Structure formats: C-alpha cells, structure tokens
Amino acid sequence: MKPATLADLPAGARGTLAELRLPEDDAARLMALGFIPGTQIVMRRAAPGGDPVVYQVDGTEIAIRRETARCLILEESA
C-alpha cells in the first residue's frame, strides 16, 4: 500500500509529517516555512477548484499545490 501523503487529508483532518520526498532545495524551502518532519499539519481547505490546498502548519496558513503535497509523506497513524 502506498503511504498516506498530505494530499490525502480531507478538510479539517490532521497528520504528522514524516518525510519530504523532494529535491533538497525544495525540501529546505518548505522546511523553512514550517514543514519539518514531526510537525502536526492540519488541512484547512482547498482553494476553489480543488487546487492549491491551504494547510495550517506551525501557526501559519500556507498554500501549496497538490503535486507538492503528494510528496509530503505522513507518519502512519496507529
């Protein structure tokens, strides 16, 4: 089974970030915005049309595209 990603979260759901499967530079940029492994992230809402998606991370709302969210792997929930 494929691991769950940020893109799989429905609105209002939360998950803990495990890994950023992105090139190093892009991962560093996202990490500077708060997307650090171990952080809890809440899916707030999708923009009209479904993309990009607004996530609440480290107290801020950040929008990223679904293609990026699919590369952010969540920890398996127990």
Add this chain to the structure above:
Amino acid sequence: MTATLGPAAPPLSPPPPQPLVVALVGPPNSGKTTLFNRLTGLRQKVANYPGVTVEQRHGRIPMTGDRPVELVDLPGTYTLDPRTDDERIATDVLTGRMPGQVTPDAVLLVLDATHLARHLTLAAPVLALGLPTLVVLNLADDLQRRGGTVDTAALADQLGTPVTLASAVTGEGIETIQRFLTGRFGVPKHIALPVLQNLPACRAWATQLTDASAYRSPAAPIWTRRLDAVFLHPMAGPILFLAVVIGVFQVMFSVAAPLSDGLELLITGAGARLGAWLPVGFGRDLLLDGVLAGVGSVLIFLPQILVLFVLIGVLEDSGYLARAALIADRTMARVGLQGKSFIPLLSAHACAVPAVMAARTIENQRDRLATILIAPFMTCAARLPVYTLIIAAFLPNTPIVGGLIGLRAVTLLGLYLLGFLAALGTARLLKSTILRSDRVPFMLELPPYRWPTFRALGFRLIDRSRAFLTRVGTVILAVSLGLWLLGHLPRVNGETPALRESVAGTVGRAIEPAIAPLGFDWRIGIGLVTSLAAREVIVGTLGTIHGIEGGEESPGLQEALRQNLTPGGAAALLVFFAFAMQCVSTIAVVRRETGGWRLPALQFGYMLALAWVTAFAANHLVTALIAR
C-alpha cells in the same frame, strides 16, 4: 499617528561623521518594510544589487545621537542558507561579502511576535554572526489583542541580547529601537547555538526559547477564518474574485479618467499661456510641442497609475491579494504560470511599466521572466485612444444582442480579449521552450486579514510613484524630445520642414514597402515611428499630417483616416497595436528589470513579428470579406 512623513531639519555643521550601518533582517511578512518606513520616513534610496534584480533599500534615520545611522533593509529571508538570490544577498551583506557595502555595525532582527517560535529559528544564524543585535518582536499589537504574551526579559536573557516588543503600525516600541540605534552597541553574550545547517534542530531550539520565556501564542485569528470561509468558498470565492477585478477596472476608468482629462486640460492651458508669452521660433516649438507635450504624455497616465497603486495597495495590505493569487493559481498553472503572476498582469491593464516592476514579488525567476515578457500584451491605457479613433472612424455603432451592447463596444472588448489570449499563448510557448520551469514548488503564505492603514498606503503611493516617474518620466521625456526633433529636422531655408520631408517622414516612407502588405501607407508609417514614445502619440501625429487639430474624437481626423486607410488596413492597424511593443518605456524598464538587452530585444522582435503576421492576415481577411 504622531510621527510625520516630512524630512527632519538638516543636520548642522560640522560635517557629519561616517554613519553607522545597521541591517534590518527578518522573514517575509514580519512587517520589516513597515518598520523600515516608520524608522526612516521618506529619507530612502532604492537601487538594485549588482547583477541581480533584488531591491536594495537604504534609509537615513533622523539624527538624535552623535552619529547618523544608515539603515539597510535586507530582502525577507527565513534562513541564512543561501539558496535564492534574496537569501544570498542577505547573507553576503551580513558577512561583509557584498561589494560596495561595508559590514553592518549592528543588526535589527525583526520577527513576527504572533509566529514567534517559527520566526525565532532565524535568530540562530543571525546571532552566530556575533554582531550587536536587537531582536524586535513586531506586530505586538496583534499579539496582545489576540491574548498572546511573552516575557521579553526572559527571552533577552536566553538570547544574550536585548529584545523588545514593537509595532511598526502603531508606533509602540519605536523609541526603544531608536535608543538602541543611538546608544553604544554591545556584542551579544555567547550562547549555545544549534548546528545552523540543521533546520529541524534550529526549530527545536526556537521552541525551547519560547517555552523558557513564557510565550503564549495568540488565539487563532477567528476573523481570518470567517473571511476565508467566504473569500475561498468554492462558489462565492471565484464570484467575489471576479467582482474585485471588475471593481478595480471600474474605479480605474471612472475615477481616474476624469482626473486625466482634467490634467490634460491643465497642460494644454499652460501650453497656450506659455505660447502666447514666448517669442515665436524653433525654441518655442521645442519647449511647447517637444518638452511640454512630452511631460504631458507622462502626466496624463499618472492618475490612472496612482489609482491602480492605491487599489492594489489596499488589496495587498488587507491580505486579500494573497487569496486572489491562490484563486488565480489554478488557471495560471494551465499556461505554466502561477498565482503570483496575477497581480502584475492585472496592473498591466493600466500600464506595462508598473506591471513589469510588480513582477518582483514572484520569487521563481523563470515565472517572473515569463510574466514580464507577456505583460505588454495586456491592453494598456495608451492603446485606448488609438482603438477609439480607429473604431469610431470605421465602425457604425450598430446595436447587437438585442440592443444590449453596441458593435463598437464589442470590438473594444474583443481587442482586450485578443491581448489577453496572446499573453496566455505566449506564456505557454515560453514555459515549454526557453523558460521551461525549474519546478520550484508553489508556496504561498496566507497572512491574517487586517485593516490597511493610511500611513502605509501613503508610503506605498509615494514610493511607487517616485519609482514610476523617475524610471519612465525620464525615458518618455527623452524619447518624445528626440522624436519631436526628428519630425522637425532637417530645417529647410531656416524653416521647419513638412512632416513628409523630415527625418521621421523619411523613415516613414522608407518603411512603406515593409508595411504596404498590411494596408498602411507612409502616413501610418510615420505614426508607427512616433508612437514608439507612447502608443497614443500616433493620434497626434496623424492629426499633424492631415493638418487637423483635435484628438481621437475629432470627426475631421476620422474622415481623413477613412480617405487613406481601407477597412482592411484599419483592422490591421488595430491588430498591430494590440500586439506590437510600441513603447520605449516598457523596453527600458524590461532591460532594467532583466539586467540586459537580450530579453527586451527578443520580446520586441517577437511582438513585432506577431503583430506583422496577424495584421497581414487581418488586412487580407477583412478585404476579402468586404469584396464578397
């Protein structure tokens, strides 16, 4: 509001000592620029850093101590790990590796108090520099209003350097900052710092600090949640977005157009007064028709551009612009662009010059260049007089769609659409060829909504207008002077030659073979040359050629146009103006913003080729349709 916008009294002699240089460092959205404006007033200088297009902002602080202080506003950055131009410049300035810039004597680290834990991450690399540092926890008013607290003394103790709460908006804490700037700088105490390259470690360090300084983060901004539920609603969101765009246009035309007309009257009146007073001769003509008309052609665009700046300022400061970019992203992504391109492309409907400058907000270099390259396709204000003249001369105002709208209005809308589609098509082409995306992921921070303040809007207005006038005013003035001279030289027996015999006329006749297939004769040719100064100049030129006074509404000029332009040629002229980059100011600003002639040359060539081919097609199509 207690501080004033005006400059302070000039310092008295003796000559001022070397100023202290203080760098302003902070993440994006920390209110750094508002603080910079608050501290320096309008004593600012803006330039580009060498080799890149990142803005360099310097400002003097009014003298209160014994040494003047020069503040350097660095680009917003989350880390000092140089991955982007912005981050590299911030790092280079702070470490003294930036050519032409001395190592700062001290640092103001500006952080958003409402996002303290995340923003404190930047304190690790900044403190590691060992420079005297004041940590400014900005947006203190917001923190307090939403029930957040922080013990600044405890935090200062942890960081080994002074910390103050402040609000650039209300002015709270500004005195403390000024005291720091004019006092004696102390080097921060040595504290244990995390490994700087390890971002998660720095972030964990920041959490330890906030825990140790009794930081209580503010309650979630409920109003922002509520507003976003409306503005980002799947149905209401896009409708409100369209309403905002239409509203911007409506205000731009309904409020700014009368202002422009008023200014134009004023300038014409001044010209007439001056003309009656000055002795007749070459000098008078140069001053009136060259200089004054040149300055006038800049000034009449100013109201529209100022109104645009105010509107965009309100949208940006309130936080809506980030939501607009979010909504626009999906559509822009289809042509390979992104949501942040939306703002420049909206501005381009007033004038491409502020649009090209506004593209600075796009961090992704290729998206930024693509936006700059397509912006001049948008229908700017200078095209309207040309469109109005040709449409009025050649099309009857037949009501269509049951009398709801006239044929002329439909044609005008069609021309707007034509420019827009050409822009999208070109974006697609660029992004699949020379600007193929480097796949930097789209990231957009959505700041909380807030009321825009008059103070911030005023600053923005003055700052942007100053940039517009200095960058464009000088170019338009020089070009209109040059073109005026070309239209009045060589002198024949000490007299001004007929326009046909002037240098401009010679050029117009020389290019006739190239434009004849489009249905244009040498008269239009001269207009194409002179309208390089600004597109609407062609109206005046055609008036001069036909010896008719009056603007685009003049029936005499419309009649004269019908005499030497076929309907096919008229259609071709419309299309040509929609596509060709007939604007020296835009070329100049693109060269400035892209740091070379390569891109503006490519852009000019591409747009000219597209204009020629489509004008050729339009000429033959319309001629064939009429002959049938």
